[in-house]
Amino acid sequence: MASVRSANTKLEILVRKYLWRQGFRYRLNNPRLPGHPDIVLRKYRTCVFVNGCFWHGHDGCKYFRLPKTNTDFWQKKIKRNKERYKEEQRQLPKMGWHCITVWKCELKPKVREQTLKSLAFTINHIYLKDHSISYPRIEEECELEAAAEPIPEKQ
Numbered sequence: 001m002a003s004v005r006s007a008n009t010k011l012e013i014l015v016r017k018y019l020w021r022q023g024f025r026y027r028l029n030n031p032r033l034p035g036h037p038d039i040v041l042r043k044y045r046t047c048v049f050v051n052g053c054f055w056h057g058h059d060g061c062k063y064f065r066l067p068k069t070n071t072d073f074w075q076k077k078i079k080r081n082k083e084r085y086k087e088e089q090r091q092l093p094k095m096g097w098h099c100i101t102v103w104k105c106e107l108k109p110k111v112r113e114q115t116l117k118s119l120a121f122t123i124n125h126i127y128l129k130d131h132s133i134s135y136p137r138i139e140e141e142c143e144l145e146a147a148a149e150p151i152p153e154k155q
Helices: 010-021 071-094 112-130 138-147
Strands: 039-041 046-051 098-103
Touching: 010 039, 010 046, 010 112, 046 071, 046 112, 071 098, 098 112
Parallel strands: 046 098
Antiparallel strands: 039 046
């Protein structure tokens, strides 16, 4: 387990390179945020987690299987990882951050391009939603002007 990386994995680098090419600027493993997200896009108030299916217990994934030996240890370890991950995912939105999780199985060569495009689209959508300004429609504006009382003139 000592040789298993927790940062700068091939998948993280793949996602980072794609985001950088698309014009997204980010910081890595911000220690001030719960869970130390893999990629932090401050402008977009978004955290991206790149998760391995095994270590984070990706439910319903064909790449997640418990080892045949020492099964009890692995069950407890993965359960603890999942609980910690859920708690971190609850804390970040309370702090005003959006969370996106990219799974290892979603970055397999067959679906990689679609996943990365979807990630970029989601980040842009979050930004536009957070920074949208609602303008009153023209009809509503006319009704508001008609309903307003005239301003008394100063004498």
